[in-house]
Amino acid sequence: MMLAIPAVLSHEEVRAFRQDLRDASWRDGRATAGPVAERVKANQQLADDDPVAAQLGSLILERLARNERFLAGALPLKVLPPRFNRYAGGGVYGDHVDAAVFSVPGSPHRLRSDLSATLFLSEPDDYDGGELVIDGEFGPTCIKLPAGHMALYSARTVHRVTTVTRGERLAAFFWIESMVRETERREMLLELDDAIRALRVDTPDHPSVVRLTGLYHNLLRSWSQT
Missing domain, CATH: 2.60.120.620 (q2cbj1_9rhob like domain)
Structure with missing residues (x-):
């Protein structure tokens, strides 16, 4: 990356x-x-x-x-x-x-x-x-x-x-x-973060915003080493 x-x-x-x-x-x-x-x-x-x-x-x-x-x-x-x-x-x-x-x-x-x-x-x-x-x-x-x-x-x-x-x-x-040691996981989190930001701009009230944000933080919680 x-x-x-x-x-x-x-x-x-x-x-x-x-x-x-x-x-x-x-x-x-x-x-x-x-x-x-x-x-x-x-x-x-x-x-x-x-x-x-x-x-x-x-x-x-x-x-x-x-x-x-x-x-x-x-x-x-x-x-x-x-x-x-x-x-x-x-x-x-x-x-x-x-x-x-x-x-x-x-x-x-x-x-x-x-x-x-x-x-x-x-x-x-x-x-x-x-x-x-x-x-x-x-x-x-x-x-x-x-x-x-x-x-x-x-x-x-x-x-x-x-x-x-x-x-x-x-x-x-x-x-x-x-916080996330593996390159591939950091790349996936960045791609997911970019998608969430784009969705928030286009349709900020879409229910998927909350679900995807939750997915992002749950993945970060699972993968982070702090």
């Missing part, structure tokens, strides 16, 4: 983010990669305890807490504080799979990575290359979204970021532990 979530950040917020990130303390991104990923990773990141990252990450989490599409698609139980990366001058990240478990910085807690998220902070025309490519059952999916839009996808997939040959690609990235 790949879900594009539009307008997580406004145009004004994106501009402010880029301004704050322009003078940030970027570090070699390989410092956070495992022994396999570090061989194919060539980008820059902010440290987990960087104050700029903490401030901007908090704003992203605030926006996501009110984003109905994100809540419906991810069914989040835990969200790792967002991190930030930069690709420029040949920056690239080859084929890799995200770690299964992450430690939450500054706490004893851990998070299972069911979903990965990339929030684009650069406009597509501002850089060449830099596509997020996700391998799936029917071949690769190439993603290059407008600034402020976010891609949500399974953390189990092999994925990569193609070489940036012009300009600069800025993004926030993070992981989500879902």
